[in-house]
Amino acid sequence: MGQEQASKDKSVFIRTYGCQMNVYDSERMIDLLKPLGYGAATSPEDADLVILNTCHIREKAAEKVYSELGRLKKIKTAKAKHGEAFSIAVAGCVAQAEGAEISARAPQVDMVVGPQAYHRLPELIARAARQRGDVLETDFAVEEKFDRLVARNADGPTAFLTIQEGCDKFCTFCVVPYTRGSEVSRPVDDITAEARALIAQGVKEITLLGQNVNAWRAPPPAGDRGETVWGLGELCRHLARIDGLERIRFTTSHPRDMDDGLIATLGEEEKLMPYLHLPVQAGADKILKAMNRGHTADEYLRLIERVRAARPDIALSGDFIVGFPGETNEDFEATLALVEAVGYASAFSFKYSRRPGTPGAAMRGQVADAEKDERLARLQALLEAQKNAFNRAQTGKVLPVLLEKPGRHAGQLVGRSPYLQSVHIRAPQSMLGSIAPARITGITPNALAGALTTEGEAAA
Numbered sequence: 001m002g003q004e005q006a007s008k009d010k011s012v013f014i015r016t017y018g019c020q021m022n023v024y025d026s027e028r029m030i031d032l033l034k035p036l037g038y039g040a041a042t043s044p045e046d047a048d049l050v051i052l053n054t055c056h057i058r059e060k061a062a063e064k065v066y067s068e069l070g071r072l073k074k075i076k077t078a079k080a081k082h083g084e085a086f087s088i089a090v091a092g093c094v095a096q097a098e099g100a101e102i103s104a105r106a107p108q109v110d111m112v113v114g115p116q117a118y119h120r121l122p123e124l125i126a127r128a129a130r131q132r133g134d135v136l137e138t139d140f141a142v143e144e145k146f147d148r149l150v151a152r153n154a155d156g157p158t159a160f161l162t163i164q165e166g167c168d169k170f171c172t173f174c175v176v177p178y179t180r181g182s183e184v185s186r187p188v189d190d191i192t193a194e195a196r197a198l199i200a201q202g203v204k205e206i207t208l209l210g211q212n213v214n215a216w217r218a219p220p221p222a223g224d225r226g227e228t229v230w231g232l233g234e235l236c237r238h239l240a241r242i243d244g245l246e247r248i249r250f251t252t253s254h255p256r257d258m259d260d261g262l263i264a265t266l267g268e269e270e271k272l273m274p275y276l277h278l279p280v281q282a283g284a285d286k287i288l289k290a291m292n293r294g295h296t297a298d299e300y301l302r303l304i305e306r307v308r309a310a311r312p313d314i315a316l317s318g319d320f321i322v323g324f325p326g327e328t329n330e331d332f333e334a335t336l337a338l339v340e341a342v343g344y345a346s347a348f349s350f351k352y353s354r355r356p357g358t359p360g361a362a363m364r365g366q367v368a369d370a371e372k373d374e375r376l377a378r379l380q381a382l383l384e385a386q387k388n389a390f391n392r393a394q395t396g397k398v399l400p401v402l403l404e405k406p407g408r409h410a411g412q413l414v415g416r417s418p419y420l421q422s423v424h425i426r427a428p429q430s431m432l433g434s435i436a437p438a439r440i441t442g443i444t445p446n447a448l449a450g451a452l453t454t455e456g457e458a459a460a
Contacts, residue, residue: 010037011047011048012040013042013049016053021210028118029091032119051091052068056093056179062094111124157404157432158416159207160207161206162186163185163209164184164185164210167215168215172359172363173324173360188218189221192239199244199245205402206247207250209251214262233263234261236248248269255293255300277318287327292359297334319348320379322349323375324352327352339386345391349380351376398438398440403427404416415436423449425449427452
């Protein structure tokens with residue numbers, strides 16, 4: 001997707017792949033480039049600079065990047081014939097993992113910048129302008145990155161806010177520890193300052209981001225006489241006291257970091273939305289051990305029970321990988337059984353993809369693609385049925401909906417329910433950015449339909 005801003009004398013087009021962390025990083029890159037005079041281009045053809053902000057989780061995602069680089073090479077060649085400058089940068093996790101390979105495989109790339117170094121983009125652009133050849137910057141420097149982030153411009157009533165980066169879990173299927181580095185948490189005061197700045201621009205809902213967001217740990221603000229170290233639960237309570245902030249979300253969580261304090265906050269803090277994305281990946285203990293997840297299926301299920309006891313209306317989301325090396329039909333059936341036991345409101349599911357450099361890539365017992373396809377189809381059918389059942393259960397209820405943007409049709413706005421469902425409502429444009437009660441009147445495959453109601457009707 002392209003990130004846009006008002007046109008200036010130079011233009012940039014950013015295509016973002018993958019996770020919400022990358023969406024956040026793309027927004028910050030736009031902010032960094034504004035002082036250099038870069039406005040937004042609506043397409044690569046109209047840009048002076050194209051940045052591919054990449055994801056390395058699955059093989060196809062990485063190959064999409066190289067395919068896109070092939071198309072950009074043609075644009076660069078055509079522009080060069082007319083004496084027009086055109087620069088290409090690869091950012092994100094593919095840049096971190098395959099920096100040297102990108103330079104060798106795609107010499108049309110001018111800059112390769114890892115996710116912990118994108119704050120150096122202005123410097124890299126200047127260097128690239130002064131010299132021929134590529135510029136490679138993939139050193140880890142998370143703290144410096146946080147320190148050098150510039151003030152943000154909000155775009156609507158919702159915003160992402162990164163509070164934690166990196167991962168120390170080393171799941172055997174995952175490249176994140178190698179591309180994002182070890183776990184680093186931002187200080188409370190920095191997070192609070194960024195939150196206040198966003199709220200001052202009209203943001204009502206903030207989603208706290210991290211590779212393992214609930215691994216966030218930091219000292220409390222100066223003057224606090226409570227705990228010597230805060231966890232995510234304490235941070236959410238702290239942010240909830242900021243006037244103007246109406247909703248808080250966080251993602252993505254790891255079961256091993258879901259502590260009692262965070263669970264209690266989920267149950268007690270009204271501004272913390274009743275939605276929890278808590279990946280489990282598989283339902284067989286043998287596979288969970290091979291994945292180095294650090295928990296069993298039963299421990300995950302007991303954790304879900306504790307969460308639901310604290311917040312009975314919680315909507316649960318998860319991640320699943322089918323066809324991990326060594327997975328048998330019995331193991332896969334255990335995953336289906338776990339899904340049945342939990343009952344998810346939404347979920348993401350994928351076939352296992354071998355990522356070079358991860359332990360899983362070298363494991364014996366790689367599962368055939370045809371078997372992966374069959375298992376994924378069965379799992380997704382079950383997850384889709386659960387999602388539809390959860391959505392149908394909302395019919396007739398009145399939910400507070402944060403109206404975020406215009407819909408496709410005249411007189412329509414689109415917002416989000418507390419459970420992160422997209423809700424389409426007929427409402428005037430003047431209500432954009434407000435939280436309005438809406439009675440859910442129906443469901444579609446990807447959204448809910450709602451009708452505005454009054455506070456009195458909502459109470460009734």
